[in-house]
Amino acid sequence: MIPLADNIRPVKRPVMTWLILAATWLVWLLVQRAGFDPQVLGETVCNFGMVPGEITHRAVIGFAVPIGPDMACVIDNDRVNTLTPLLAIFLHGGWGHIIGNSIYLWVFGNNVEGSMGPGRFLAFYLICGLVAAGTHIALNPSSAVPTVGASGAISGILGGYLLLFPRARIRMYFPPIFLFWIPAILVLLFWFGEQIVAGLPQLSAVDKDVTGGVAVWAHVGGFIAGATLVRLFAKSPSAGTQFGSV
Numbered sequence: 625m626i627p628l629a630d631n632i633r634p635v636k637r638p639v640m641t642w643l644i645l646a647a648t649w650l651v652w653l654l655v656q657r658a659g660f661d662p663q664v665l666g667e668t669v670c671n672f673g674m675v676p677g678e679i680t681h682r683a684v685i686g687f688a689v690p691i692g693p694d695m696a697c698v699i700d701n702d703r704v705n706t707l708t709p710l711l712a713i714f715l716h717g718g719w720g721h722i723i724g725n726s727i728y729l730w731v732f733g734n735n736v737e738g739s740m741g742p743g744r745f746l747a748f749y750l751i752c753g754l755v756a757a758g759t760h761i762a763l764n765p766s767s768a769v770p771t772v773g774a775s776g777a778i779s780g781i782l783g784g785y786l787l788l789f790p791r792a793r794i795r796m797y798f799p800p801i802f803l804f805w806i807p808a809i810l811v812l813l814f815w816f817g818e819q820i821v822a823g824l825p826q827l828s829a830v831d832k833d834v835t836g837g838v839a840v841w842a843h844v845g846g847f848i849a850g851a852t853l854v855r856l857f858a859k860s861p862s863a864g865t866q867f868g869s870v
Contacts, residue, residue, distance in 0.1 A: 627731045627796055627797075630735065630793065630808065631805070632735050638738065640743075648722065648726065652722050662692060662693075666691055672715055673697075675767070677766050678699055679706065681701075683767070683768040684699060709757035716773055717772055735789060740857045748850070749781065752853070753774065753846065755780070756843065759776075759846070763841050771839050783816075783852075784858075785850075787855070790808060792808040793805045819841075
């Protein structure tokens with residue numbers, strides 16, 4: 625299911641949400657070459673993606689992780705590694721990845737920004753992203769696999785939205801043709817429950833890769849951070865005008 629809109633009309637233009645989306649897409653198109661050059665895409669993910677084992681120094685330097693045909697990420701000790709939890713928020717691994725994240729950021733971010741203002745919203749977004757990264761590192765301290773994407777930061781927005789607008793309604797698309805308005809509290813709690821269920825097998829020491837490469841516990845960490853911190857950042861409990869839905 626895919627969120628398309630909510631029934632809250634923002635009072636102010638979500639300028640920071642637009643800027644974050646623009647920055648994310650500029651990085652994808654200009655730095656990562658929109659994924660059309662596999663070599664460039666691999667280099668950006670390897671060099672600027674977050675590798676837990678590089679940050680904790682628990683991965684062996686020189687160890688290579690295959691990421692595609694004739695490509696591998698090699699563990700190093702470059703200075704940029706300390707910045708990768710932040711840099712990785714603006715990197716993505718494919719078109720589906722960035723489009724999905726952009727949809728969630730737009731649908732849920734504009735009204736969360738409206739409750740905070742642009743500056744506070746940017747700080748909130750980045751802090752949630754860093755908490756999500758920290759959660760992933762804590763649970764996978766020796767991992768040599770690079771992680772990229774805004775999902776952790778956007779999960780924080782979802783957690784904040786749940787606290788601010790639990791009675792809002794979200795227009796959801798269920799492929800191939802179904803559209804429904806569903807209460808935000810149900811949408812977001814279902815999403816959070818999905819992350820927990822998907823992440824439980826990852827806690828097993830037997831198999832750490834059963835989640836298909838998705839850092840679901842980063843999503844959980846970001847969501848909890850957003851729900852916890854939103855009241856500190858929100859200036860007002862209401863960011864927009866709610867209108868009827870059917």
